[in-house]
Amino acid sequence: xxxxxxxxxxxxxxxxxxxxxxxxxxxxxxxxxxxxxxxxxxxxxxxxxxxxxxxxxxxxxxxxxxxxxxxxxxxxxxxxxxxxxxxxxxxxxxxxxxxxxxxxxxxxxxxxxxxxxxxxxxxxxxxxxxxxxxxxxxxxxxxxxxxxxxxxxxxxxxxxxxxxxxxxxxxxxxxxxxxxxxxxxxxxxxxxxxx
Amino acid sequence: xxxxxxxxxxxxxxxxxxxxxxxxxxxxxxxxxxxxxxxxxxxxxxxxxxxxxxxxxxxxxxxxxxxxxxxxxxxxxxxxxxxxxxxxxxxxxxxxxxxxxxxxxxxxxxxxx
Numbered sequence: 214x215x216x217x218x219x220x221x222x223x224x225x226x227x228x229x230x231x232x233x234x235x236x237x238x239x240x241x242x243x244x245x246x247x248x249x250x251x252x253x254x255x256x257x258x259x260x261x262x263x264x265x266x267x268x269x270x271x272x273x274x275x276x277x278x279x280x281x282x283x284x285x286x287x288x289x290x291x292x293x294x295x296x297x298x299x300x301x302x303x304x305x306x307x308x309x310x311x312x313x314x315x316x317x318x319x320x321x322x323x324x325x326x327x328x329x330x331x332x333x334x335x336x337x338x339x340x341x342x343x344x345x346x347x348x349x350x351x352x353x354x355x356x357x358x359x360x361x362x363x364x365x366x367x368x369x370x371x372x373x374x375x376x377x378x379x380x381x382x383x384x385x386x387x388x389x390x391x392x393x394x395x396x397x398x399x400x401x402x403x404x405x406x407x408x
Numbered sequence: 409x410x411x412x413x414x415x416x417x418x419x420x421x422x423x424x425x426x427x428x429x430x431x432x433x434x435x436x437x438x439x440x441x442x443x444x445x446x447x448x449x450x451x452x453x454x455x456x457x458x459x460x461x462x463x464x465x466x467x468x469x470x471x472x473x474x475x476x477x478x479x480x481x482x483x484x485x486x487x488x489x490x491x492x493x494x495x496x497x498x499x500x501x502x503x504x505x506x507x508x509x510x511x512x513x514x515x516x517x518x519x520x521x
């Protein structure tokens with residue numbers, strides 16, 4: 214399946230096409246759609262977006278990498294972005310070494326076996342993403358559940374990055390690949406981050 | 409804590425103020441989800457408010473209105489980032505209200521203008 218803009222499938226600079234060929238050969242998977250987007254005219258969007266995403270997902274935080282990947286998957290679910298749900302569910306499951314807990318948290322954060330501060334944070338991120346706004350009471354509930362102000366800001370950074378990427382994945386029609394492709398992508402993102 | 413303040417400002421400044429195949433005014437309109445002509449305006453509103461509802465025909469209509477793929481790429485990127493920024497700013501304002509923190513903490517200067 215092609216993306217809705219052909220430039221995102223085949224409009225890359227020559228050197229980037231070579232890089233994609235190497236990645237395909239090493240991973241034995243198609244070039245990830247997200248990478249094609251980030252590498253198209255990277256000066257305009259991909260390069261500055263990577264800096265935001267890497268800091269949000271891998272910068273210093275009281276949240277673990279796995280927690281933040283879980284938040285990314287939950288925001289993607291609230292946006293009904295199938296590609297990003299699969300991509301970041303795979304990273305969260307690998308990072309947390311617990312596929313069942315990740316699945317439970319995404320299926321219903323209210324009943325999942327997770328810490329209260331994470332549960333309250335996921336609840337707030339879901340509302341913010343679905344309704345585009347939250348109020349002071351929503352934030353008081355997250356603080357009361359034990360999340361610090363810094364943790365909430367860190368979670369909002371993750372939310373920002375994925376509210377951008379989910380929209381682009383859906384608008385440009387990222388095609389959803391095989392589970393093996395997402396597993397390979399997850400391994401790469403855990404090893405290298407988003408830079 | 410992680411700090412995306414500088415990176416986010418750089419991103420927004422680049423898409424709105426840097427060079428592009430669309431005008432700065434068009435990119436600002438897409439970012440604000442306000443003031444674009446029919447087909448493009450309809451697509452940007454979908455990107456902002458229910459991107460999972462974008463269909464092939466939306467892109468066909470915008471192309472037919474005379475925009476190139478590069479121009480559509482730029483405007484859609486601006487629309488996505490604009491909506492994510494409005495959500496983020498709403499949440500930071502709510503957090504400030506909840507913690508009684510109305511002081512300058514870097515969030516008052518998100519807009520590069």
